[in-house]
Amino acid sequence: MDFRLTPEQEALKSAFEEFFKEEEKRAPEGWSGGMFSIFESEENWAYHRSVAEKLAKKGWLCLPWPKKYGGQEHSYIEQLIFNEVRAYYRVPGVDMWGSQIVAPSILECASEELKQEWLPRIARAEINWCQGWSEPNAGSDLASLTTRAVEDGDDFVINGQKIWTTGAHRADHIFFLARTDPTVPKHKGITYFVSEIREGITIRPLLFMHSKHEYNEVFFDDFRISKKNVVGQVNQGWYVTMAGINFERSMIGSVAEVKRDLEEFIEFCKETKRNGQPLAKDPLTRHKLAEFALELEVARQWAYYVAWLQSKGNLVPAESSAAKYFSSELTVRFANTMVEIMGLYGTLKAGSKWAKFHGKYEDMCQASLGTTIAGGTTETMKNIIAWMGLKLPR
Ligand SMILES: Cc1cc2nc3c(=O)[nH]c(=O)nc-3n(C[C@H](O)[C@H](O)[C@H](O)COP(=O)(O)OP(=O)(O)OC[C@H]3O[C@@H](n4cnc5c(N)ncnc54)[C@H](O)[C@@H]3O)c2cc1C
Structure with missing residues (x-):
């Protein structure tokens, strides 16, 4: 596997970065990203919808689809780059259920009539x-x-x-x-x-x-x-x-979001003193941050590997299950550790004047647990790895 991006992919990545960097600035007060937060308030939903309309105009909601349905026939790697950049900047705008679950099923299995009826409306972000x-x-x-x-x-x-x-x-x-x-x-x-x-x-x-x-x-x-x-x-x-599972399944989105969280948390540790010392000098804190940096890099490389396998036409049930298992459990561990490092400050909810990161990690400790269940539980992922990856009996 070649981990380098082609010049075309680098150019595409720059275009995505430029767009999402700008869109992030329009986030509503207290917005902290995450797949499910778009549903939580009118402001969050309006933000999601306004980005979705812009993405639709650019044709970025259906990058891998055939051209005849409005797509650009991009590869899994290019879809992954899009997902990674968007998640890193914590920008919504993609109806995951539309673009990534129902659309691939329609593309693969539906009649031409259904394709013509639904796909353009998904690409134009008209329906949710x-x-x-x-x-x-x-x-x-x-x-x-x-x-x-x-x-x-x-x-x-x-x-x-x-x-x-x-x-x-x-x-x-x-x-x-x-x-x-x-x-x-x-x-x-x-x-x-x-x-x-x-x-x-x-x-x-x-x-x-x-x-x-x-x-x-x-x-x-x-x-x-x-x-x-x-x-x-x-x-x-x-x-x-x-x-319908035939879409980019690397879990790069959650890896990219946590990577950004870690970068911000490192800055926080440099600026925040405990007992007269910056948190960044505390050996336990430093080791925890180093562990996450390492695990996130493993998760990121694995995500690229999964997308690369897919781009070669492989079905990747065991590899994508490993990505889902590892990244969702990593997110749970990360949220819990951030709260642990912040001590009692970490347990405060958004709205408290003492809460750090708008109470993000208090919230994430609870919300992240759902990601180990939604879309297949951790135990289900392990069963698939054992059965299809390790060829153990069912
Ligand atoms: C945040 C969130 C969002 C969701 N969104 C949607 C959605 O939009 N649409 C939708 O249809 N569903 C959605 N779900 C549901 C999700 O798909 C199910 O919760 C999930 O498939 C698990 O099913 P269950 O809750 O019935 O648990 P169960 O299947 O009853 O599992 C209970 C426990 O038993 C374990 N278990 C079950 N079978 C086995 C086995 N064979 N071997 C070992 N352990 C096993 C499980 O891992 C789990 O720990 C969502 C769930 C969450 C948490």
Whole structure:
């Protein structure tokens, strides 16, 4: 693997840096980045939407897509560079669920009619998506889902409940899985739907443990949806979800954000005195910071390796699971250590005049735990590494 960027990639990176550096300046008061914070307040959502519109105009929401759907046919590495730079500057603007989950599934499996209907609207940032997969009794074992879709003429009628649906309260569209055939083995009776959110769908807030509104419960009550809104074939939804994993999966975003956090924290340690000495001179603090610098570099190199493997046409379930596992657990350890180093100051919430970094790490200690669960838990990632990476029995 060649770790150097090509001159074209360097130029692209500079263009991204120039853009995101400027956009960061427009962040609302107290903004500290993170994938889920766009959903937490009107100001954060407005910031996200305004950047999304600019990114759409530049064609940067669909960098790897085929040109005929508005994309630029960039490689995984170029998508990674975009994700890295955007996350480093903590700028929102990308509907992860739209660009990175449903769009690849549509590209891979949907009819031409659906592609023409949905892809340009995603590229133009006209619509906001949420993901209705998990249910109260179907998370890691997603194929156990029980939301039912029953055929009725040209429609399906949907009944059931989804849970932990991130951003459903801001979204206007949902992609979801429902059981169309309960008589066959569980993976074979599931269908993948895309829909606007309208009558028949009820959204109720679920507050995360830090009291913020990021995810929701979603109820389908006799919700009618046209058969045209099926992605792929009826009963093939499981395979459509698998096709959707065909996007940049290196987790570079969370690595880049924490890298920036570390850089800022190092400056804080140089400026902050404890017992008359700068924190930066405290041997324990120095060692902790050195450990994170090292682990972040490992995570970053691994992310580039995953993207490089993908760019060679490899499916990378074990490698991307390792990236997800390592970077999400690293983020949790990082947040906890920052609070530990700051002592009681670290436990103060945003709003306290004594809080450092606007209470970021008190919040991050709680929020980061969710990243070890969302999109597949740490244990699920380890199972995939063991099974597909190490070839251990299932
Ligand atoms: C912040 C956040 C955002 C989310 N956003 C969305 C969203 O937008 N849309 C959506 O559909 N879902 C979303 N989810 C749900 C997420 O996908 C599920 O929480 C996740 O898949 C785990 O499922 P579960 O909560 O049912 O836990 P369970 O699957 O019940 O797991 C409970 C515990 O058992 C362990 N476990 C389960 N099976 C095994 C096994 N085979 N081997 C070893 N250990 C196992 C798990 O690792 C976990 O520790 C979100 C979750 C979080 C935390």
